[in-house]
Amino acid sequence: MKLKDFAEVVRGVIHGDPDIEIAGVSGIMDAHEGDITFVSSARYLRQACESKASCIIVKELIPDIKASQLLTSNPYFAFAKAIECFYPGLPFQPGISEKAVISDRVQFGKSVSVYPCAYLSDDISIGDGTVILPGVFIGEKTEIGKHCIIHPNVVIREGVTIGDRVIIHSGTVIGSDGYGYTFEKGEHYKIPQVGGVIIEDDVEIGSNVSIDRATLGNTIIGRGTKIDNLVQIAHNVKIGEKSLIIAQVGISGSSELGNYVTIGGQAGLADHTVVESGTIIAAKSGLFGHVTKGVYSGFPAIPHKDWLRAQALFAKLPEIYKKIRELENKINNLEKGDSV
Secondary structure, eight states: OOOOHHHHHTOOOOEEEEBBBBBOOOOTTOTTEEEEEEEOSSSGHHHHHHHHOOOOESOOOOOOOSSSEEEEEEEEHHHHHHHHHHHHOOOOOOOOOSSEEEEETTOOOOOOOOOEEEEEEOOOEOOOOOOOTTTTTTTTEEOOOTEEETTTEEEEEEEEEOSSSSSEEHHHHHEOOOOOOOTTTTTTEEEOOOOEEEEEOEEEOOOEEEEEEOOSSEEEOOOOOOOOOTOETTTEEOOTTEEEETTTTTEEETTTEOTTTOOOOOEETTTTEOOTOOOOOOOOOHHHSSESSEEETTTTEEEEEHHHHHHHHTTTTTHHHHHHHHHHHHHHHHHHHHOO
8 A cells, every 4th residue: 555545544644755655554663664653752752763664653743754754633543544454354254154053033134244153042133244253142132233243252141232333352241140139037139130231332342341230220331432351340330421441440330430431440439439421540449429520549539639649648658657756756855854
C-alpha cells in the first residue's frame, strides 16, 4: 500500500514521499524500512529520530527526521487503523457445522457461522453475520444480535440479550447465578436468581469474565463499554455507556455506574455503590456509598490528590515517629528538671 492511500483512510497530511510503499506496521524501535509506526508524545522523540521506519505517524511535525511523517490529530487511532489494514485477521466462513448441537427452534440471520462442538438450545435467535466458535454454549431464550463474535468456550446462559457487534472472549460466563443467600435455621438458603442480563451494542468482554444474572430484572452493560479479563460483575449491576473496566475488578450486587467511568485493575466496589458519570477509580481502590464525579484512589478510596499527599506523608512516618520520640524525651527531661 502506498502512503498516500493509507493517508486517505485516516485523513492524514503527508510530509515526505506520498508514493513510498508501506508493507507493515511495527513499534517505533522495532520498525524497519517499509514499516509505519507512530509517536504518541514528546517522550519518544529520541526513539523517533533513531527509528528505521519508512513513515512515522505524528500529531505535530518533528524536525530532523529523515522518514516521511503522517500528521493526524490522533496518532494512536491512526496506528490502530494501520494494524487493521495490514493485519485484517482470519476470515470466518459462513455456515452451520454439522458437528454443532443445534435445536430445531433456533432462528438464524444471514451469513451466520456456527463452528463444531457449539451447543445452541431452544428458542434462540442469532443475527446476521454473527460467529459462534467451537465449544460455545447458548441457553434457552437468548437473543444475540448482528455481527457478534463469540470466542471458544464462552457460556451464555438462558434469557440473556446481547446487542450488535459484541465481542466475547474465551472462558467468559454470562448469566451465571448471582451470589444470593439468606440465613435460616443455621443454613444458607439460596435465593433464586431468575432475572436476566442485557449486553448492549458494541460491548467487548475479555476472557474469563463473570457477569451474573439479576435476582429479578436485569444486569445491564451499557453500549460501548469495554471489560478487561478476569472481571466479576454481580447481580443487578448497571454499567453505563462507554465505560472501561480493567482486569480483576470486582463490582458487587446492585451497584450502578454512570457513563464514561474508568475503573483500574483490582479495584473493588461494595454492594449498592453508585458511581457518577466521568469518574476515574485508580487501581486497587475500594469504594462504597455514593461516589461523586472525580478521581479517586486508596482503600477506602479518597480523592486522588488527597491520596497522593497521604502517600507522601506515609513514606515519612518513620522519620516523624523518631522526631516525636525525641520531643517526648525532651519534655520528660524538662519535667524531671522542674520537679527537682
